[in-house]
Amino acid sequence: MDRFLFLTFDGLSTGAVYAAFALALVLIWRAARLVNFAQGAMAVATAYVGYAVVSVTGSYWLGLGAAVLAGLALGALVERVLMRFVGHANPLNDVIVALGLVLLIQAVLGIVFGNEYRPAAAPFDTDALTVGGIAAMSPYDLWVLGAVLVVVALLGLLFTRTPIGLRMRASAFAPEVSRLLGVNVGRMLTVGWALAAAVGALAGMLVVPTGLGLHPHAMDLVFVVAFTAAVVGGLDSPAGAVVGGLLVGLILSYVTGYLGPDTTPLAVLVLLLAVLLVRPGGLFSSVRARHV
Amino acid sequence: MTAILEVEALSSGYGPVPVLRDVTFSVPTGSIAAVLGANGAGKTTLLRTLSGLLRPTGGRVRYDGADLRGVRVEHLVRRGLAHVPEGRGIVAELTVEENLRLGGLWRRDRADARRAQDEVYQLFEPLARRRRHAGHQLSGGERQMLALGRALIARPRLLLLDEPSLGLAPRVTAQIMALLRRLCDSDGLTVLLVEQNVRSALSVADQGVVMSLGRVVTATPAAQLRDDVTLRHAYLGF
Numbered sequence: 001m002d003r004f005l006f007l008t009f010d011g012l013s014t015g016a017v018y019a020a021f022a023l024a025l026v027l028i029w030r031a032a033r034l035v036n037f038a039q040g041a042m043a044v045a046t047a048y049v050g051y052a053v054v055s056v057t058g059s060y061w062l063g064l065g066a067a068v069l070a071g072l073a074l075g076a077l078v079e080r081v082l083m084r085f086v087g088h089a090n091p092l093n094d095v096i097v098a099l100g101l102v103l104l105i106q107a108v109l110g111i112v113f114g115n116e117y118r119p120a121a122a123p124f125d126t127d128a129l130t131v132g133g134i135a136a137m138s139p140y141d142l143w144v145l146g147a148v149l150v151v152v153a154l155l156g157l158l159f160t161r162t163p164i165g166l167r168m169r170a171s172a173f174a175p176e177v178s179r180l181l182g183v184n185v186g187r188m189l190t191v192g193w194a195l196a197a198a199v200g201a202l203a204g205m206l207v208v209p210t211g212l213g214l215h216p217h218a219m220d221l222v223f224v225v226a227f228t229a230a231v232v233g234g235l236d237s238p239a240g241a242v243v244g245g246l247l248v249g250l251i252l253s254y255v256t257g258y259l260g261p262d263t264t265p266l267a268v269l270v271l272l273l274a275v276l277l278v279r280p281g282g283l284f285s286s287v288r289a290r291h292v
Numbered sequence: 293m294t295a296i297l298e299v300e301a302l303s304s305g306y307g308p309v310p311v312l313r314d315v316t317f318s319v320p321t322g323s324i325a326a327v328l329g330a331n332g333a334g335k336t337t338l339l340r341t342l343s344g345l346l347r348p349t350g351g352r353v354r355y356d357g358a359d360l361r362g363v364r365v366e367h368l369v370r371r372g373l374a375h376v377p378e379g380r381g382i383v384a385e386l387t388v389e390e391n392l393r394l395g396g397l398w399r400r401d402r403a404d405a406r407r408a409q410d411e412v413y414q415l416f417e418p419l420a421r422r423r424r425h426a427g428h429q430l431s432g433g434e435r436q437m438l439a440l441g442r443a444l445i446a447r448p449r450l451l452l453l454d455e456p457s458l459g460l461a462p463r464v465t466a467q468i469m470a471l472l473r474r475l476c477d478s479d480g481l482t483v484l485l486v487e488q489n490v491r492s493a494l495s496v497a498d499q500g501v502v503m504s505l506g507r508v509v510t511a512t513p514a515a516q517l518r519d520d521v522t523l524r525h526a527y528l529g530f
Contacts, residue, residue, distance in 0.1 A: 163397050170383050170394050177381040180343060181442070182369040182398035 006128070006135050007257040008250065013141030014210070015249015016148040020203035021226030022233065022241035023152065024196045029235040030172045031192030032083070034091065037098035040223030041105040042078065042197055043204030044216060046070040048113055050205050051120055051214055060123040067201045075197025079190045109216040122209035144206045151202060152242050155195075159238075168192055221265065225252065228272040234282025244283065296321040296450055296482045297342070301351035304341040310349065310506065311337040317501050317511040319450075322476055324483040326493035326514065328528060329503035335486040336378055338503070339452045342484070343368060343375035355450065370398060374448035376439045378455050378486075384427035388419050388438055391427060395442035405445060412441035415471070433464045440468065444475075450482045457489045465489065469496040490528055494518045502527040 021039070028036045036042075050067025054060055078101065086097050124139040137145070159165035170178040171188040179185050203226075204219060212218050229248040233240025248271065255267040275282065295318040305311040311334045319325045327335045340346045342353055344365040353360045355373055368375075382391050392412060396405030413420035416437040422430065430438065436456055443451060453472075457465040473496045475481040487493035494500060497514040509527055517523055 163393075166386075166390055166394055167397060170386060170390075173385045174381070174383045176345065177377065177383060178394070179345075179365045180369065180375050180377065180381070181395050182366050182446075183394070184366050 002134050003257065007253045009128070009135075009137045009141065010257075011250035011253025012246060013137055013144050013249075014207075014253065015229075015246035016145045017203055017207040017210075017222070017245075018226045018229045018249050019242040019245025020148045020151060020199055020206065021222060022230035022245045023155070023238060024200035024203060025227060025230040026233075026235055026238055026241040027155075027192055027196035027199065029230075030238075031168065031189055031196070032079075032088075034083075034088065034094040034098075035227070035235070036196070037095055037223075038078070038101040038105065039196075039200050039226075040219035041102040041216075042071070042074055043200040044214075044219045045105050045109060046074060046197070046201035047120075047204040047208050047214060047218070048109060050201070051118070051208075054121070060121065064202070064205050067205045068198045071198035071201025072194045075193040075195070075200075076190050078197070079193035083193070084186075084189075106216040113214075113216075115216060117213040117215045120208045120212075120214045126209070140209070144210075147202065147206060148242075151199060152238070155199070155238060164188075164191070224265075225268050228268050228275075231272060231282055232275050234284040237282065237284035240282055240284030294321055295319055296356055297484065298354040299342070299351070300354070302338075302341060302348055302353060303350035304337060304346050304348045306337075306346070312341060312348075313506045314351070315503075315506075315508050316351075317508055319482055319484055319499070321449075321482055322480045323498040324472060324476055324485060324496055325499040325501055326490075326497035327484065327486045327501045327503060328490055328493065328517075330529075331488075332505075333503040334506040335503055336454055337506075339375060339377075339454050339484070339486055343373065343452055345375075345377075369446050369448070372446070372449035373452070374443040374446050374450070375452040376443050376454060376456070378458070382427045382430075382435050382438050382442070387424055387426055388430070389423045391438055391442055392419075392445060395445040399446070404447075408445040408447060412444060415444075416441050432459045433461065436460060436464070436468065440471075448481065450484065452484050452486075454486045455488060456485070457487060457492055462492075465492050469493075472496060 021043070024039055025036060028034065046067045049070040050063040053066040054063030057063070082097065082101065083094070086093050088094060122140045124143050126138045126140045128135040128138045130136065159169060167178070167183045168188045168191060171183055171185040175185045207222055208214055208218060225248060226245070229244040230241050232248060233242070233244025251271060252264055252267060256264050297319040299315055299317055302315040303310060303312055315338065327338060329335055337346065341348050344360065344363060356371070383394065386394065392409050396408060399405040418434050419437055419441060422434065427435065427438065440456065456468055469492055472483050472485070476483060485493055485497065494514045494517055499511060500514045500517040501511045502509050512523070517528070
């Protein structure tokens with residue numbers, strides 16, 4: 001029972017990171033109808049920026065801020081100079097260009113920072129607190145969970161309560177009608193990419209200290225898991241991304257805990273396959289009558 | 293009377309396929325012009341070219357005395373040109389309220405945007421009852437009211453309407469036509485109306501622009517098209 005509880009807490013905190021990462025994927029999917037396969041590499045790049053600032057200033061918080069700002073800038077840059085010019089008629093074009101971007105980013109990071117693992121310090125203690133004799137979450141886990149929940153809440157407010165959120169949703173659903181109503185749809189797309197990359201940067205900064213270390217390929221498996229989480233929740237649904245992330249985190253935690261860490265990558269793929277077979281739209285997909 | 297819209301030798305199309313050829317007509321300020329013609333005559337293409345969704349391949353469009361070439365689509369609504377596209381161009385995923393808010397977001401005069409929104413709710417009572425409903429839950433008539441009402445929030449001077457009567461009950465169509473007439477007479481609105489429903493369009497229009505195979509075959513006073521059997525037979529087939 002203790003072990004089950006421990007695995008549950010552990011699953012929730014890693015799941016929170018997957019949730020943030022899946023949320024980044026969902027943001028771009030909703031804005032541009034493409035899966036950003038470069039999300040992981042972009043997050044690693046911003047984490048390098050973040051930890052460069054940490055090592056210069058000694059402050060994790062300044063580093064976190066720098067990483068998020070770098071994410072905003074990188075997301076806008078990628079959309080403006082690259083993705084805007086990709087022909088979206090064939091979805092494969094987006095995938096190939098994004099994979100090319102992954103290679104580019106990883107090569108540049110390798111050249112600039114080297115290809116070895118760099119330790120990355122966590123701002124809080126990563127040892128689990130014991131509550132009533134049971135190893136529960138560590139302070140760091142709590143920070144991760146809290147940070148992700150706050151970001152999700154802020155994004156929810158942004159999309160439902162602000163004019164720019166309304167513009168972004170309208171642009172995503174009906175670009176032509178939105179233009180006729182005076183919305184600069186191209187700019188909304190840039191904002192969407194910037195926001196998504198900033199959320200990705202946050203996820204990167206949160207996941208790197210959890211034993212992953214900083215490395216150009218640090219996010220490769222995390223990306224696959226987050227993609228699974230986004231598909232589990234439904235690529236269209238921010239709430240689905242969060243639930244999907246936590247769910248996948250829990251499942252993987254149980255699998256790793258009871259069956260051993262070697263089975264984890266396999267479990268991810270089995271889960272992805274199962275969701276695609278049973279409910280391809282994701283758990284939170286809503287069947288909507290779309291007008292023609 | 294000055295013309296708010298002057299179309300001169302306009303050509304346009306999709307890729308290499310020309311749809312509009314040498315289209316010329318003008319719409320006097322404060323009047324209603326009905327664009328009539330069979331399926332494939334180029335009526336929708338005409339509206340899409342006027343609002344900049346399609347780039348013209350030749351000719352020009354003058355709106356309020358200024359050439360529209362190079363003006364971005366999203367800036368036209370700021371100049372008072374509103375286009376309600378075919379298929380009741382509402383955002384089905386957003387609520388009625390959000391659709392209406394969206395229509396007024398660009399406006400600097402926030403108070404008047406809110407006032408315009410209240411006016412739409414008064415004008416179209418069913419919308420007021422369904423503020424929180426998503427667009428895809430609305431009936432065809434309600435969608436048309438929403439699309440039209442949302443365009444009115446911009447307080448447009450020229451309204452391009454694509455098939456507002458499509459799939460609507462005759463009573464609702466008549467209401468919408470009467471409303472357009474009223475707005476033209478009282479507020480000086482100008483309407484360019486694309487319609488399959490020739491009778492209802494001619495019942496309110498001042499001018500009929502008859503199109504066939506991408507060309508304007510005649511632009512005549514609507515009364516003439518209504519009353520002259522030979523003209524009707526020749527151009528409209530009834």
